[in-house]
Every structure is written in C-alpha cells, then in structure tokens.
Amino acid sequence: MPLLLLLLFILVPIAELWVIIQVGQAIGVLPTIALLIFDSILGAWLLRHQGRAAWRRFRATLQAGGVPARETADGVLIVLGGTLLLTPGFLSDIVGIVLLLPPTRALLRRFVAPRLFKAGASAVGGPAVWTVRGATWGARAHRATRERRDYDVDGTAVDTDQPGLPPHEESH
Numbered sequence: 001m002p003l004l005l006l007l008l009f010i011l012v013p014i015a016e017l018w019v020i021i022q023v024g025q026a027i028g029v030l031p032t033i034a035l036l037i038f039d040s041i042l043g044a045w046l047l048r049h050q051g052r053a054a055w056r057r058f059r060a061t062l063q064a065g066g067v068p069a070r071e072t073a074d075g076v077l078i079v080l081g082g083t084l085l086l087t088p089g090f091l092s093d094i095v096g097i098v099l100l101l102p103p104t105r106a107l108l109r110r111f112v113a114p115r116l117f118k119a120g121a122s123a124v125g126g127p128a129v130w131t132v133r134g135a136t137w138g139a140r141a142h143r144a145t146r147e148r149r150d151y152d153v154d155g156t157a158v159d160t161d162q163p164g165l166p167p168h169e170e171s172h
Helices: 002-027 029-063 069-086 090-100 102-111 139-146
Strands: 118-121 128-132 135-138
Touching: 002 029, 002 090, 029 069, 029 090, 069 090, 069 102, 090 102
Parallel strands: none
Antiparallel strands: 118 128, 128 135
C-alpha cells in the first residue's frame, strides 16, 4: 500500500508535469493551457451527461425492485473519470475519458470488478451478493436488514413476534 501511495502522490504528478512541459514545448504555452482548459470543460460536460444517465438507470433499477450493482459501479467510474478530466494533466485526461466511455466502463466492470470484489450467489440461485472486506451487499444483506426487529421512537427494542401484544407496544 505505501508503494501505491508513492506512485499516486509523487510519481503521477511528476509524470503529468513532464507531459505538460513536452506538449508545451511542441505546440506552445498558450495552446497547451487552452487544451487543458478545453479538456476540463469537456470533462465537466461528460461528467454531467453520463452522471445523469447513470442516475436515471440507478433509480429505474431501484423502482423495479432490483439491486443496482451495475449502476453503482457505473456511477463510481463516472465520478472517478470526471474527476480525472477536471484535474489538469494529459495522462489523467486519458484515463478519465476511458472511464467515461460506456464501452470501456462495461469492460472494466466485467474484468476488473471480479478481481476487486468476491462475488457469490445465494443458495437457491438468487441474485449475487458482493462481499468487500467483510461487508456484504446484495439481496442477502437487504433481506437481513428487512428482517430486523422493529424499534420504537425512543430506540428501545420492541419484540413484535410476541403473541397478544399489539405492534409497537412494550410489555412492562
């Protein structure tokens, strides 16, 4: 992990500066600055456009009762790609554009996500459940949340399974 942080916070900015200097020497300072400003504006527009589309798909999946795993992954990739495009630098712009294009996002979801997440299916062949560092998401986690006991306004547990008690009342 320290090596990754070294790469991200020291080597990447140095590489970005080197590329900006090389481009500036090739086409001039003002065109280089204009190009960096243009790609930031393009990044903001793409982030807005792709982000709205991903949000609509996310909401539609939730309203249909599905687990929006693909939509969530798209949203994360879009935010990351847009952030990289807004950051000055040509190398980050290339990675940002790759993350914002739907075909490359699909490839990343298909080949990278399984390496980051350990996926499993429920025992009856139901929807996938994703586990990341011990936390579980997906249908099984959603069912477990729904099956919890009810709580009253004061935060004390109310056992709603006791026969003879009306819902949301405690026995003293």
